[in-house]
Every structure is written in structure tokens, then in C-alpha cells.
Amino acid sequence: MSDAEQKDQxxxxxxxxxxxxxxxxxxGLYAQLGRHEWVMNRERIxxxxxxxxADTWQPKPNAxxxxxxxxxxxxxxxxxxxxKHHEGFCLFDSELTxxxxxxxxxxxxxxxxxxxxxxxxGLRVGFYYSLLDWHHPDGARCANDEAARRxxxxxxxxxxxxxxxxxxKLDIIWYDGGWPLDAxxxxxVRLNAMVRELQPDIIINNRSRIDEDFGTPEQHITPExxxxxxxxxxxxxxxxxxTPIDRNWKTAWDVVGMLRRVAAGGGNLLLxxxxxxxxxxxxxxxxxxxxxxxxxAKYGPTIYDATDSMQQEWQTPGAFTRRGSTxxxxxxxxxxxxxxxxxxxxxLLAARLFAGPAIDFTQEADRLVLAGLPEVAPDPLxxxxxxxxxxxxxxxxxxxxxxxxxx
Ligand code: GLC
Numbered sequence: 001m002s003d004a005e006q007k008d009q010x011x012x013x014x015x016x017x018x019x020x021x022x023x024x025x026x027x028g029l030y031a032q033l034g035r036h037e038w039v040m041n042r043e044r045i046x047x048x049x050x051x052x053x054a055d056t057w058q059p060k061p062n063a064x065x066x067x068x069x070x071x072x073x074x075x076x077x078x079x080x081x082x083x084k085h086h087e088g089f090c091l092f093d094s095e096l097t098x099x100x101x102x103x104x105x106x107x108x109x110x111x112x113x114x115x116x117x118x119x120x121x122g123l124r125v126g127f128y129y130s131l132l133d134w135h136h137p138d139g140a141r142c143a144n145d146e147a148a149r150r151x152x153x154x155x156x157x158x159x160x161x162x163x164x165x166x167x168x169k170l171d172i173i174w175y176d177g178g179w180p181l182d183a184x185x186x187x188x189v190r191l192n193a194m195v196r197e198l199q200p201d202i203i204i205n206n207r208s209r210i211d212e213d214f215g216t217p218e219q220h221i222t223p224e225x226x227x228x229x230x231x232x233x234x235x236x237x238x239x240x241x242x243t244p245i246d247r248n249w250k251t252a253w254d255v256v257g258m259l260r261r262v263a264a265g266g267g268n269l270l271l272x273x274x275x276x277x278x279x280x281x282x283x284x285x286x287x288x289x290x291x292x293x294x295x296x297a298k299y300g301p302t303i304y305d306a307t308d309s310m311q312q313e314w315q316t317p318g319a320f321t322r323r324g325s326t327x328x329x330x331x332x333x334x335x336x337x338x339x340x341x342x343x344x345x346x347x348l349l350a351a352r353l354f355a356g357p358a359i360d361f362t363q364e365a366d367r368l369v370l371a372g373l374p375e376v377a378p379d380p381l382x383x384x385x386x387x388x389x390x391x392x393x394x395x396x397x398x399x400x401x402x403x404x405x406x407x
Contacts, residue, residue, distance in 0.1 A: 009213055012203050013229050015077075015124065015171075016214070020263060020304050021296075022078040022126070023071040024233055024272035026240035027110075028085045029053035031277040037241030040087050040134055047135060054089060054104035061108070063279020064117035070273075070281060072121040074289035075296030079118045080126030080174050080270060083111050083163055085241075088135025092166070096158050099135060115167045124171040127163050131156055131186060131208065132177030143180035153187055160191060164198040173199075174216075175207040183209035205231075221258060223265035223309070231268040234258060236285050242274040249284045252291035253332065256381040259292075260330045263303045263321045264312075295381045299354060302328035302384045310393045313343050318382065320395075327387040328354065334377030339370045339385070343397035346389035354384035366397075 001009070030037045032053050040050050064081075071079055084090045090100035092111035101110045111127070118125045133139035138152035164170060173195055178186065188208040195202060204212040215230040224230040237246040255271065262269045273285045296303065306321035306328055317339060318331040325346070331339065343366050351359040351370055356378075360371045370385065377383050 012201055013213060016203055016231075016268065017229060017266070017307070018304060019077040019124070020268055021074070021076045021259060022080060022124075022231070022268060022270045023067065023074070023076045024128075024240075024270045025067060025079065025081040025114075026085065026128075026242075026272060026274045027279070028082055028087055028091065028241065029057055029089045030085070030087060031242040031275060032057060034242050034244055036239045036243045036246070037082075037085055037087070037274075039241075050087065051099070051135070054099060057101075057105045057277060059106055059108075059110065059277065059279045062113055062117065063275060064110070064114040065120070066279070067114075067273065067275070067281060068117040068121040068123060070286060070289050071118075071123055074293040075300060076123065076271075078124035078126060078171060079114070080128050080172060081111070081114045082128045082130070084130055084133075084159070085128075086130045086132045086134050086177050088133040088139065090159070092163065094159060094162055096155055096162070097136075111163075111167065125167075125169075126172030126174050127167075127170060128174040128176060129160060129163065130177040131175055131181075132179050140180065142185070149181065149185060153181075153185075156186070157191055157194065161194060161198070164195055164202075170199050170202050172203050172205070174205050178207050178209045181209075221261045221265065221267070221269075223267055227266070229267070230265075231270050232258070232262055233270040233272065235272045236274075236282070236288070240272055240274055242276055242282065244282070250288065252288045252295070253381050255288060255292045256295055256330075257332060259296075259303050260319060260321060260332075260382065263306050264309045264319070266307050266309065291381065295379065298379070299382070299384050302330070302354060302386075310395070312395045313397045315341065320393075322393050325389050325391060325393060327389060327393050329385040329387060330382040331377070331385060332382040334380075334383065337371065337373045337375055339373060341368045341370075341395075342366060343395045344368050344387075344389070345394040345396055346391050348387055348389055350388040352386050353378065354386045359385065 030039050033039050083092050093102040093109045094100050138148040142149040142152040188210050205216050215224040217232045221232045236250050237248045239246045273281050306323045310322045312320050317333045317335050321328045348363050351361045362369050
């Protein structure tokens with residue numbers, strides 16, 4: 001990448017580097033079956049049978065308003081919705097296929113409703129678009145039939161053009177399902193050049209099989225190397241689409257822990273909801289999102305504005321984020337009135353509960369003991385303790401223990 005390109009990339013990424021938390025929405029015909037968004041493929045449902053779901057889908061009007069309000073209440077700063085998943089059904093109006101929400105049963109442009117809802121809450125807008133398509137006759141054939149590939153690439157580029165033209169300013173294009181072609185087959189360089197021409201400020205993920213602006217670790221939180229921007233996408237149970245039989249729900253405690261980890265690694269968390277066919281949000285998500293939002297209302301600065309990782313060691317009661325020489329210790333396993341942290345290599349200048357009273361401490365060699373804390377965790381999701389230290393924060397524990405005469 002040239003210097004100018006890199007500069008432009010940083011300009012476009014500036015909001016995203018500080019966004020930290022977004023809502024992913026997987027919604028499509030599959031919600032009616034309630035068995036994961038891969039149900040068509042996993043159960044080998046024939047296209048002709050699956051297609052009928054387009055004539056029975058009746059989302060309630062403006063469900064997206066509730067999503068956007070929930071996202072806002074959760075402390076999220078952007079949304080990304082599936083405009084077309086692997087099933088091939090378009091939630092937007094298209095001139096390239098009638099297999100879309102306007103021409104079939106919903107009778108409305110669900111993408112337009114989503115965009116309006118996100119904007120009304122001041123949230124940034126992202127479009128998920130699956131390149132892979134189980135419905136289009138060339139969707140699989142394109143792998144070994146050049147004429148089919150050309151037709152399918154034309155179709156794909158045409159749809160992305162529609163999405164980038166018909167909904168005003170977009171913030172993210174989030175490709176997925178880069179099978180069965182490679183970047184050359186998808187003509188991704190040309191595709192993304194078109195996207196940028198239509199949307200000069202947009203950021204593009206890495207799933208058109210070229211790196212573009214950010215990485216997308218899925219179901220794990222792993223920073224990218226070299227300061228490259230990244231966003232971890234995670235489900236609330238183990239499915240993206242509505243799947244009530246999957247009951248492995250994450251808790252608010254889990255989500256706050258994930259936020260701490262993405263913040264420490266300088267990335268974002270894109271947390272998914274799979275709405276019901278009518279667009280309602282699963283109640284398991286509503287409760288958790290609101291709880292997380294309340295927590296962020298108090299502790300937000302320790303997540304949104306704490307972008308640097310520091311060298312840190314694992315320890316049972318919690319872990320850090322930091323900003324300059326202020327360390328935020330997110331204590332999510334509260335040990336009682338005394339909390340000891342080993343291996344801190346900086347002199348501690350002050351300790352306090354975040355936005356709260358000062359804490360007494362002693363620091364001997366590399367053992368820091370905070371005393372006189374409440375017996376019970378003030379915030380069970382994570383109580384943040386703010387530590388003001390001298391110099392660049394660093395924590396390092398060797399393999400052994402300190403002998404008293406070395407102190
Ligand atoms: C995987 C799944 C897809 C889901 C996506 C979200 O690629 O195949 O269903 O939409 O992850 O990142």
C-alpha cells in the first residue's frame with residue numbers, strides 16, 4: 001500500500017477504531033424455520049421448497065427501530081445487517097432478481113427500514129452481503145464454468161452497486177461467503193474499486209478474499225498483527241440466525257469480558273442478534289444488551305477510550321485495559337476486601353474505584369495489595385479499579401516467586 005493509500009485508509013478507519021461495539025443482525029427467510037441460517041444447506045432443502053418461504057414471511061413493520069434502540073441502549077455505535085445471506089434472498093429491492101423482500105411476501109424494503117432506523121439513533125450503517133449464493137443457478141456452477149462465472153460475477157457486482165447506490169451514505173461493506181471463487185474469480189479488485197467510487201468513505205472487510213481495511217476473526221477474539229484494524233464477530237448463542245433450540249446463551253458477564261478483551265487488543269466487537277421471523281429480538285439478548293449498556297454507561301471510558309494493550313499476565317480476579325499511564329483493572333471475579341496484583345513493574349501513584357473513592361494500597365517489590373475494598377463486588381459484571389502509575393505500564397511475572405531477602 002502506498003503512503004497516500006495508507007493515509008486514506010486511516011482517515012476512513014478513524015471512527016471505527018474508536019467504535020468498539022456494534023450490533024450484527026442475521027435476518028432472512030431462515031428465521032421462519034428457526035434452525036440456523038445454514039438450514040437450507042445442512043438439511044439439503046431443495047431450492048423449490050425453500051423458495052416458498054419467500055411467500056410466507058411477514059415481518060412486522062419497522063422491527064429495525066427496536067434493534068437500533070436496543071443497540072443504542074447497549075452502548076453500540078454501529079450496526080451491520082444481512083442484506084442477503086447464503087440463501088440468496090435479498091432483503092432489499094433489486095432489479096436483478098424478484099427473489100427479494102419488496103417483490104415477495106414482506107412487500108417492503110427491509111434494508112431501507114434498517115438504514116432509516118440506524119440513522120435515527122445516530123448509529124453507523126453496515127451492509128453484510130454474501131457472495132456465496134445457494135439460490136442463484138450459477139452460484140455453484142461458477143466454480144467450473146466460465147460463462148456461469150461471468151454471469152454470476154455480473155449479478156454480484158450489480159447487486160453491490162445497487163446497495164452502494166440506493167441507500168445514501170454507507171459506513172461498512174461486510175462481505176461474507178467468499179466461496180467457491182477466489183479474489184480473481186470474484187474480480188474483487190474491480191468490485192471494491194467500484195464500491196469506493198460510489199462510497200468514498202466506506203470501510204471494507206477482508207472477506208472478498210482481499211485484505212482491504214480490517215480483519216474479521218469469527219467466534220474468537222484475536223488481534224491482528226502490526227496494528228491492522230480488526231473486529232471480532234460473535235454470536236449470543238452458537239448460531240447467527242434465529243435458533244431457539246440452541247440454548248447456549250452468553251451472559252452480560254461474558255459480554256463485558258469480551259469487551260475488555262477487544263479493547264485491550266485495539267479491536268471491535270460485533271455482537272449478533274438473530275431476530276424472530278417477525279423481527280422481534282430474542283428476549284435472551286434484550287436482557288443482556290440492556291445490562292451491558294448500563295455497565296458501559298458507567299465504565300465506558302475504560303472500554304471506548306482505552307485502546308492500547310499493555311504487556312500483562314493472566315490472573316484470576318481480572319485483567320487490564322489502559323490509557324497512557326492509567327491502568328483500568330477490570331475485576332470480574334471479586335476476591336473480597338483485599339486484592340493483590342503481582343508483577344506490576346511501575347510505581348503506583350494512586351488507586352481508586354473507577355469514578356469512586358480512593359483505595360489504600362501497599363506496594364512491596366512487585367506485589368501490590370489493595371486493601372479496605374468492599375466485601376461484595378460493587379459491580380458483579382466487572383468493577384473497574386483505576387491505577388495511576390509512573391511511566392509506561394508493564395506487568396511481568398517470572399516463572400518463580402520472589403524470595404523475601406530479595407525484596
Ligand atoms: C460464517 C457463517 C455465516 C455467518 C458468518 C458471520 O461465515 O457461514 O453463516 O453469517 O459466519 O461471520
